[in-house]
Amino acid sequence: MCHFVSVGQICHFIFALRWTGSQEQSLQDHVLQLQSDLQRLSDTLPAMYELINGAEWRSHEHSVAKLLPSLKDAVSEAEYLIDEFRWYETKAQVEEIASQSPLIDFLEKVIQGNFNKLNDVQSRLNHLSSQLENMGLRGVTQRFDKLVRPETTSLPYETEIFGRDMELEKVLGCLIVPKNSKRKRVTSSINASTGASSSNQVSTEPRILSLAVLPIIGIGGVGKTTLTQHVCSNQRVKSHFDQIIWICVSDDFDVKRLTKEVIQSCTGKEATTGNLDSLQRALSNHVNNKRLLIVLDDMWDDALKENGQCWKRFCAPFRSVQEGTVMLVTTRCPNVTERVGTMRPIILEGLKDDVFWKFFKSCTFGSEGSKKYPELECIGRRILSKLKGSPLGAKTLGRMLSMDLQASHWNFILESELWELKQEESDILPALRLSYIYLPFYLKQCFSFCAVYPKDYVFKKARLAEIWVAEGFVEPQAGVPIQDVGVQYFEDLVARSFFQDVGGRYVIHDLMHDMAQKVSEHDCFILRNKSDFDKVPRNVRHLYVHHSNDFDDSNLLRLCKYTKLRTLICKKNLGENTGFVMDKWCTELLCMRVISCAFTNELPDSIGNWKHLRYLEITRACPLKMIPSTFCWLYYLQVLYVKQCNLESLPSDFGNLINLQKFESLGLPIYGRYSYLDSAHRQGQGIRLIKNLNQFRGHLEIDNVGILSKDHAAKAELKNKKYLDELKLNMQGSLGLPESQIIPDD
Known part of the structure; x- marks a missing residue:
């Protein structure tokens, strides 16, 4: 997400111009035009984000899907140019430049002869916007298309249900359905029956106290609707209730529409009045003193709008x-x-292995079974691991496999990524994609980015939040540290089941990861071996490189052609060659915002080209001892993690990194998540280095304060370090920080 340029931020450069005659006038004309172009581009971007969001709702349409990557690419170019200008502005601020040279540098970058990059990007955005608007994407309420989310009914699609006997009995128990099918009236409230133990209760608002609500929850395609259909078709259930009402809610929780559908289900006649009061009174009369099973299938949190009042309004007639x-x-x-349930939810997870294999065979081979195809059975069992027990996943691949009972076809599917x-x-991925489409735009960016990490990757909440901030995905909130906003984003995604908490370790379900790879297929890619180079998207922005023995420095130099890369996570250790490779990357990959590499023996002077860099991490022990002076041109840098590197010195202009918030290093000035200034002979230099580092987070500890002069102490300007959680001033040095004082990543 771009943080926009204000007119005032640009105008002050105009008054710094001190040229004469026609040169001055020409330059000022260019500056005024630049100001106008930048502002126009900034003003355009919010509408473009909204358009991207709308296009993703309609991305099942081929014409929209074809334009969406181009729109994202043009928006990324616009963000890059605005970000580039802000770098020149920051340079002038840091270096206290009073001339026009930073602005001239930017002018030379964007205007090359008669070609103006700002105008070119603006024209692309206008053209794409116009095309998408002609397809009806502007100003339309975002709802699931019926092609994407067809209406469900109470009649089972499957004659047999696999592996859900226990869940079915749980539901029947919660409904207090008698063991025999003979009709039996209950005299006590179901709330009293199921709520005697406080452990069975969830939250109390909003809910109708006289109406029991039993949620069945699970990810898309796990079989929630199928289970519920079999509940409704169960003879004991049909005998127990006066009437079964089935409503397919989907993402449009419109009280008037739903009330009309309930009335029609009760009476068989369509409700004609448009007055909600009349509708609800009529419904109240229809359901009066009846024991009902009311199914609300596929309900989204749109039902919780208006702070829960919408849900209460719907429930009133019951x-x-x-x-x-x-x-x-x-x-x-x-x-x-959590907010509508009055009973402990029935949680549906993937089918167990044996029953899942039985179900998979029925989807693939039908009634004839698989005995004729022993080779295919062997391949099929290996394919199952892709699906993690998902019934819809089994149906999806079962359909694909049944079309061609040849080993070559089955091996092709086995070796392919599900998202490909x-x-x-x-099918399964479109079903899961609905969960993604329903996310707010800012969470879509964060989750789809996670496709750059391999399956089973263990995420650290705070670390991922820092990377999201570096990527520009996190929107600032007044008075809240932006990393804390990023952590809240993470927790929101956990609450929506996009991350799973497995014993305190956060992972993404394999099928959800496949879905993430599908929605980000033009932006994210994982390189596992040399053959994958042929599959990398032309405009890839986020890339993960496995530590494969397939790779060498010549392979990684091929990355230089992906000039729009913003993220590079390289797990390959190239030993002494990394300095050469890094130099090429720093020269060619000029959009980089996040770089994490396993090893480098040096940071090249060309690292100063990475103007947009916010996050740099070296994850393993390596002989890096010095940081070049050009590193101090990285005015945007927020996070520097080199805690396995034994740095011996910092460049004299290190304090120019005015946005630096975290610095982990093994031995020099700043240690762990602490800024740790050790050794007396370096105190003066160390104090001067932290003067401008006013964005530091966490804890700051300074040793040997007793040997500092008054002037040295004043130069630290500690009063400006307003984001620190704790400040320690030790009169004498210490040998190191006690382990108990080091704050963990999360």
Whole structure:
């Protein structure tokens, strides 16, 4: 997300111009035009973000899907140019330049003869915007297309249900359905029956106290609707309730629409009045003193809008139902479960291995079975691991495999990534993509970025939040440290089941990861071996390089052609060659914002070219001892993690890194998440280096304060370090920080 340029930020350069005659006039004309072009580009971007969001809702349409990568590319170019200008502005601020030279440098970069990069990007945005608007993307309410999310009914699509006997019995128990099918009236409230133990209760607002609500929750394609259909078709259930009402909610929780559908389900007649009061009174009369099973299938947190009042309004007519009535809600949203449920939810997870294999065989081979195809059975068992017990996943691949019962076809599917296989709108990845589409735009950016990490990657909350900030995905909130906002984004995604908390370790479910790779297929890529180089998207922005023995320095030099790279996570250790490779990267990959590499023996002088860099990490022990002076041109740098490197000195202009917030190093001035100034002979230099580092977070510890002069102490300007959590001033030096004082990453 771009942080926009203000007119005032540009104008002060105009008054610094001190040229004469026609040169001065010409330069001022260029500056005024530059000001106008930059402001126009900044003003355009919010609408473009909204357009991207709208296009993703309609990305199942081929014409929209074709333009979406181009729109994202043009927006990225616009962000780059604005970010570039802000770098020159920061340079002038840091170096206290009173002339026009930074602005002239920027002018020379964007205006080359008659070609103006700002105008070119603006024209692209206008053209793409116009095309998408002609497709009806402007000002349309974002709802799931019926092709993407077809309406469901209470009749089972599958004659047999696999591996859900225990869950089915749990639901029947919660409905208090008698063991025999003979009709039996209950005399006590279901709330009282199921709520005697406080452990069975969830939150209390908003809910209708006389109406029991049982949520069934799970990720897309896990079988929530199928289970509920079999509940409704169960003879004991049909005998127990006066009526079963099935409503497909989807993402449009419109009280009037839903009330009309309930009335039509009760009476068989369409409700004609448009007055909500009349509708609700009519519904109240229809359901009066009846024991009902009301199914709300596929409910999203749109139901919780208006701070829960929308949900309460819908439930109001059901106050007249007979005790024992149950509302059964299927959802993939934990928020829905927590805020409307009155009973412990039924959590659906993937099918267990044996039953999943049985189900997979029925999807693939049908009634004839697999005995005729022992070779395919062997391949099929290996394919199952891709699906993590997902019934819809089994149906999806089962359909693909059944089309060609040849080993070559099956091996092709086995060796392909799931996200690379073409799927119908009712298949597993499109089903999971609905969860992504429903996210706010800022969370979409954060989650889709995670596709750059391999499956089973363990995420650290605070570290990922720092990278999201560096990428520009996190929107500042007044008075809240931006990294804390990023952490809240992470927790929001956990709450929506995009990350799983497995014993305090955060991972992404394999199928959700496949979905992330699908929605970011033009932006993110993982290089596992040399053959993958042929598959890298032309405009890739985020790249992960495995530590494969396939790679050598010549392979990694090929990355230089991907000039739009913003992120490079390189796990390959190239030993002494990394300095050469890094120099080439720093020369060619000028959009870089995040770089994490396993090893480098040096940071080349060309690192000063990485004007946009916010995050630099070296993850393993390496002989890096010095940071070049050009490193101090990285005015945007926020995070520097080199804690396995034994640095011996810092450049004299290190204090120019005015946005630096975290610096981890093994032995020099700043240690762990502390700024740690050791050794008396370096105190003067160390104090001067931290003068301008006013964005530091965490803890700052300074040793040997007793030997500092008054002037040295004043130069630290500690009063400006307003983001510190703790400041320690030690009169004498210490040999090191006690382990108990070091704050963990999270």
